[in-house]
Amino acid sequence: MGIGAGVGVAAAGGIALTANASGTGGTSGSTSSDALVFDKDDYTELTETIADAAGTDHEVVYHFYKPRDYVTVPSDDTHQSLVVSVPVKIDGKAVDARNAPIVLANAVGAYMPSSVAEATGVGQAALEMGDLMTGGGGTGGVNGMVNLAKLALVAGYVAVEPGTRGRSLADSSGAHYGMAPAVIVDLKAAVRYVKFNKGRIPGNTDRVVSTGTSAGGAVSALLGASGDSPRYDKYLKAVGAADASDAIFATGAWCPITDLEHADGAYEFNWGALVTQSTGKAVDQTVSKALQSQFAEYQASLKLKGLNGFGTLTARNYDQYLLETYLQPSATTCLAALSESERTAYLAKNTFLTWSGGKATFTWDDYLTHVAKRKKTAPAFDAFDLSAGENNEFGTATTKARHFTAYSLKNDTTGVTGKRLESDLPELLDLMNPMYFLGKRNSGRSRHWWIRLGTSDTDTSHVISANLAAAAHHLGDDVSHEFYWDQGHATNADPGDFLTWVAKVCGYRR
Structure with a gap:
């Protein structure tokens, strides 16, 4: 054919x-x-x-x-x-x-x-x-x-x-x-x-x-x-x-x-403090802060509880959740696998990290300084100029790229005149988002993640996978x-x- x-x-x-x-x-x-x-x-x-x-x-x-x-x-x-x-x-x-x-x-x-x-x-x-x-x-x-x-x-x-x-x-x-x-x-x-x-x-x-x-x-x-x-x-x-x-x-x-319709806010929550892209381009802080506010509202609406009895995840405590649940354990696993001389050399080069009792600890701010630069601009996924791959993903048979968030549509720089997202987008966003189906407690879902x-x-953003894991865990799935x-x-x-x-x-x- x-x-x-x-x-x-x-x-x-x-x-x-x-x-x-x-x-x-x-x-x-x-x-x-x-x-x-x-x-x-x-x-x-x-x-x-x-x-x-x-x-x-x-x-x-x-x-x-x-x-x-x-x-x-x-x-x-x-x-x-x-x-x-x-x-x-x-x-x-x-x-x-x-x-x-x-x-x-x-x-x-x-x-x-x-x-x-x-x-x-x-x-x-x-x-x-x-x-x-x-x-x-x-x-x-x-x-x-x-x-x-x-x-x-x-x-x-x-x-x-x-x-x-x-x-x-x-x-x-x-x-x-x-x-x-x-x-x-x-x-x-x-x-x-x-x-x-x-x-x-x-x-x-x-x-x-x-x-x-x-x-x-x-x-x-x-x-x-x-x-x-x-x-x-x-x-x-x-x-x-x-x-x-x-x-x-x-x-x-x-x-x-x-979770693409919320990915811009999640990205700014995670990486908003990094004001420079890997290309050296500065990130618009007004946009970053606006998107962080959107993330706070979205995260609150999920009412998700973290793993290991952490409690309800919010924009105020998510950095600590990532530190305790994922980042510090990850560093601990990595350092524990090194030889003593290798670990000593790594710690001498990365003084932000404390190694005590076989565990690695550090602050969120120090972790971000360690990462140093972000890859993407703001917004990261629904670009104002429709240049992101995700804009293309939500195009149509005759339209190469579209906005899929109201915020980016409002701030469009390409001359798009519509004031509202096109009517088919809500369905497409649901069909492309695992969080939607986990939120609906879909009975046909995988039980192992x-x-x-x-x-x-x-x-x-680390938040994207952490929310996914928390949502599946909340339903009783093996994560x-x-x-x-x-x-x-x-x-x-x-x-x-x-x-x-x-x-x-x-x-x-x-």
């Missing part, structure tokens, strides 16, 4: 709302057909040497299932397909993967498209960066992120890598079709494909674990929070998704950039949320621990 073929009537974000596939929908109104039946015999047996999370090489024999569409009405030939890799032997020992967890490893970054169309083996999902606002060629990894598809395979799990649409995509007429909520619709459709093929696709389809980083971490968290929500039904029907559940068992999210980010990551000391954006410093956690929560033994 060529680009734009059979897509139907374009709606917000360029998403089609009229499917033309054969077949009838189930309770969700999605489409399933023979085209979505997984052929378990259509594989190539490959042998690769793959390093595990500890760096030890292993000979892995696996079955590789070439790219196949996971919907019956794909928007193009490149993005809405997935590949499957199933371990057969590891170091000569047979592996029975019939009950293994299925790791759904997305390659999303910056809400751009990703593809497995050219994949000839495991771990080859490609993030298509190109020109971040206009699209184009070029592929690359997610800021050096470890390859969880390969690590899952060498651990004996089944690896599924889905391609997804993204904000740079346009058809031959110039109409955009990869903006919100395309990426989450695609991931849900991929999960539905996997579950629709229970008994045919290798692995335990009741133990799907999602992974992703940055924007990929955001949509991984969203996939976990929004499982089986009927709010996506019309979009899933439009693409011809399988008639099956899209709920996942566990969620892995690294530095998730999410692994969330990580670096303490020096100024691409986002593992930690920070990596002195690490930046897209870091994954403990992939081995993650894979062990997957086996534990899934109840899997090889």
Whole structure:
């Protein structure tokens, strides 16, 4: 099917709302057909040497299932397909993967498209960066992120890598079709494909674990929070998704950039005291303070309680919460792992930090001085000049970028004349926000959460992942949320621990 073929009537974000596939929908109104039946015999047996999370090489024999569409009405030939890799032997020992967890490893970054169309083996999902606002060629990894598809395979799990649409995509007429909520619709459709093929696709389809980083971490968290929500039904029907559940068992999210309509305020709360960007540009303090006030109101409205009995999280105590719950423990873990001479040298260089009784302590202000500079301007996500990637993500088929907060619309510098946000945006913002679904106590959500980010990551606010963890914890979910000391954006410093956690929560033994 060529680009734009059979897509139907374009709606917000360029998403089609009229499917033309054969077949009838189930309770969700999605489409399933023979085209979505997984052929378990259509594989190539490959042998690769793959390093595990500890760096030890292993000979892995696996079955590789070439790219196949996971919907019956794909928007193009490149993005809405997935590949499957199933371990057969590891170091000569047979592996029975019939009950293994299925790791759904997305390659999303910056809400751009990703593809497995050219994949000839495991771990080859490609993030298509190109020109971040206009699209184009070029592929690359997610800021050096470890390859969880390969690590899952060498651990004996089944690896599924889905391609997804993204904000740079346009058809031959110039109409955009990869903006919100395309990426989450695609991931849900991929999960539905996997579950629709229970008994045919290798692995335990009741133990799907999602992974992703940055924007990929955001949509991984969203996939976990929004499982089986009927709010996506019309979009899933439009693409011809399988008639099956899209709920996942566990969620892995690294530095998730999410809760976008509140992300500007959260960013200024976290980094507002850093008045200079990494580029050397000064940050408008009037804007920063206004956004901090917005954050205080939003945080109060959540009525979230922190982990470890901290109490209700507010703008007044959140810095102390981050210090006690994440930052100081992260520094402690890092310093405790050093040799005595290495630790002595680090402490001599970083005198703001006190090491006593095997614990690291410091103040919030000293921590910010240690980080020194922020990456983004104010606002960080809904830019006044519509230049942020998130402005593009909330565009439409015919509008490249839009404001999605009232504050930035009011302060627009591009000549936008509207006084109110466009009417479709409230729904799109909900559909892209895991906090919305956690706030609604969505019954189909993941019950297991692994969330990580670096303490020096100024691409986002620490509040975003901490709120996500607190919201899931408040619902009684199993939450593992930690920070990596002195690490930046897209870091994954403990992939081995993650894979062990997957086996534990899934109840899997090889």
